[in-house]
């Protein structure tokens with residue numbers, strides 16, 4: 478049976494990876510429609526995309542853009558949006574914080590890597606501390622970022638933590654709850670299988686070779 482979902486994206490982790498983590502962990506099949514730089518440069522696909530950018534996501538004839546909206550859609554469809562309005566709102570808040578950090582990371586990678594890396598890493602603890610605080614407030618850090626069930630934000634946060642662990646391997650040394658959280662999530666059986674897959678290991682992190 479063909480996969481229900483299609484992710485149209487560049488051959489990198491980028492803004493597709495949190496969706497991949499969610500789908501893999503939820504046991505969902507998806508098709509990767511890989512857009513090379515060459516295809517993108519031709520311009521036709523870009524013109525056809527609502528905001529001129531990828532990722533594009535398809536669930537049958539339902540077409541979506543914007544990586545966070547894609548995560549929210551999948552969250553609504555797979556019970557990953559908290560157990561009540563308060564949890565859902567807290568999830569929105571934390572997802573915005575992940576987005577803030579992602580924007581800073583993307584700016585570093587694509588605009589200022591060589592000159593800005595040391596300063597970025599120096600400032601990183603202040604960026605990560607709020608997530609440690611959130612974990613501490615939720616069941617003493619033994620659980621998920623919000624509530625007692627995994628949510629779409631856990632996948633987004635896990636992805637951004639993976640990225641920072643490559644950029645600065647010691648970045649969680651003074652955040653024991655976040656370090657434990659990453660280990661716990663990485664060891665969920667379906668996530669572990671995905672993280673260890675050749676497709677995942679061979680996929681570059683970013684489009685310019687910086688990481």
Ligand SMILES: N[C@@H](CCC(=O)N[C@@H](CS)C(=O)NCC(=O)O)C(=O)O
Pocket residue numbers: 491492523529530531532542543544545
């Ligand atoms: N807010 C959008 C940003 C999408 C975005 O920045 N896409 C980049 C790749 S990650 C892109 O399509 N770049 C090619 C271009 O802009 O021509 C999202 O979250 O999906």
